[in-house]
Amino acid sequence: QVQLQGAGPGLVKPSQTLSLSCAVYGGSIRTSCYAWSCICQPPEKGLEWMVAIYSGSTYYSPSLKSHTSISRDMSKNQFSLQVSSVTPEDTAVYYCAAGTNGRLRGQGTQVTVSS
Numbered sequence: 001q002v003q004l005q006g007a008g009p010g011l012v013k014p015s016q017t018l019s020l021s022c023a024v025y026g027g028s029i030r031t032s033c034y035a036w037s038c039i040c041q042p043p044e045k046g047l048e049w050m051v052a053i054y055s056g057s058t059y060y061s062p063s064l065k066s067h068t069s070i071s072r073d074m075s076k077n078q079f080s081l082q083v084s085s086v087t088p089e090d091t092a093v094y095y096c097a098a099g100t101n102g103r104l105r106g107q108g109t110q111v112t113v114s115s
Contacts, residue, residue, distance in 0.1 A: 002027040002034070004096040004106035012090075012113050018083040020109060022096030029077050034098040035059070038070060038081040039105060042092040047102045053079060086113045 008020035020038065029036060035054035041047050051070045052059045058070055067086075072079040083090055091113045097105035 002098050002104065004098060004104075006094065006096040006106045006109045008094065008109045008111060010110060010112065012086055012111060013115050014087055014113055015085055018081075018086050018090065018094075018111055018113070020081040020094050020096070020111070021078055022080065022106065023076070023078045024098075025077075027098075029072055029079060030074060034104075035100055036070075036072065036079045037097040037100050039095045039097050039100075039102050040092040041095070041108070042089075047095075048092075049100050049102070051081065052100055088113045 003025040005023045006020055012018045032055050035052040037052040038050045039047050040050055050061050050064050051068050053070045053072055067084045069082045093108040093110050095105040095108045
């Protein structure tokens, strides 16, 4: 069973870049079995799929594409999320996931955007 572990800052200032790294255990990030994804859950809201990388191609939520990017590092067996120019509305729990429906995801990283 694939397991994912996210790591990122707990606090980011407005206009800065949020970076979240996602380590994959129990499987290779090279596999085509999963779309490696990032999902967020803003306060008092449900899970929202943000972005995925699958076989080298990236897929974005239309509402987030403008300031979101994802990349993968084969040597470290991990992928990374970057959200630039963050605002307080980007405050959320961020999850690393295998697949896009959120059923297989890591434990979540709380990120607060505040000055």
